[in-house]
Amino acid sequence: MTNLAVVFFTGLTTGGLSCLAVQGGLLASSVANQAQDDLSAGATNTDPHGSPSASHVALPIVLFLASKLVAYTILGLLLGWLGSALALTPQVRALVQIAIGIFMLGTALRLLNVHPIFRYFNIEPPKKITRYIRRKSKHSDGQFVTPIFLGALTVLIPCGITTAMMALAIGSGSPIAGALIMAAFIIGTSPAFFGLAYFATKLGEKMHEKFLKVAGAVILVLGLFAIESGLNLAGSPVSFTAFVQTLASQRAASQVAANQASIPVTGEAASPASSPAAGGAQQPASSDTLNMTATSQAYSPQVIQAKAGQAYKLVIDSKDNRGCGRSVVIPALNLQTTLAENGQSVIDLPAQKPGTMRITCIMGMYNSRIQFN
Amino acid sequence: MTTQTFDVAGMNCTACVMHIEGIEDEIQGIESIDVNFKKQRMVVEYDESKVTEEEISRAVKLAGYTATNRKDA
Missing domain, CATH: 2.60.40.420 (Cupredoxins -  blue copper proteins)
Incomplete structure (x- = not known):
């Protein structure tokens, strides 16, 4: 199973800040509207610069994040199930894993702005959906229903790193593993989203550019790891693991040869003994x-x-x-x-x-x- | 109603697309903004009696990106 700690840390660091840019606006707008309604003050319609009080801010954020967590966990469950349905044989699983790795590499190279061609490794939700969600966040007057509704709708507008995690969930080939991957990632992103309420979206935007580079590097490593796993599963002789094993084999052979040279040949004593440490x-x-x-x-x-x-x-x-x-x-x-x-x-x-x-x-x-x- | 195509610099992902398209709700006179991430372009449909090309470019600039009218490029 993919290391959940790594997934959580990805969410905590790069994921949180990069996903803020996509989904944070919804949260900020929702919170701003809430504060505007409550305080009858002049908060802007996009950023909560009116500094709403903590009590007015905390509840909608918690509802938004809880709803988002539930939605993505269910999504992870479904993606893991899809992965299990696709991965009927190790060969199919290997192909899926390699395809996921290539998608992640493309995503990473897009984030690192290596070449315009990598812009095709970007999943864009339909305009109608983004427009609907955006307007809903700005014009809804539901006090608690709105944050819950918007939190759940964020599954329709995943950021680049989230889509990479969704790919991992498919690759896990297990509904439970898929749900855990998405849940760990979303929990990891939550502190950044919570911080949004106090620092507003501008901080995220300023740091966004720098963190995209870090995010690109993280996804690059995850992508290489996915391709490596796929190659191993396919039994390919070309993989990093195969290279390491070849080195280990050569080292062991040379060690055995050295032992044979140093020990006098006396019947069976010359045969190489079991030596896992070699x-x-x-x-x-x-x-x-x-x-x-x-x-x-x-x-x-x-x-x-x-x-x-x-x-x-x-x-x-x-x-x-x-x-x-x-x-x-x-x-x-x-x-x-x-x-x-x-x-x-x-x-x-x-x-x-x-x-x-x-x-x-x-x-x-x-x-x-x-x-x- | 006028339709203009702009080259947009500085977009990294879907977030930027949504951010720029959100301008259509904030400036009166803009009917729609359709951003193409892959081509790094946006097509703006607007009422030139209510908003100017410069105001649109300025709004995009404020959002953190650079919009250049393709006819000027």
């Missing part, structure tokens, strides 16, 4: 068994050495294995299976030609591989 690589524990450990943090070792042309039993020892790590995928075998939370699971591996067999979790986040030599 660059994360491990030799087979017995002639027909390969061992791997799955926790809620990682699969280990990163590289398992095996002989080509021989069938094996892959014994996966789960230790407190929660989250997406429980659903393991071996793309080369077109195999997807669920591991125990604790205990051993055995997968039969038919004899393989020399090469690499990738093992990944359903999200492409946890990875290992078997090197058949």
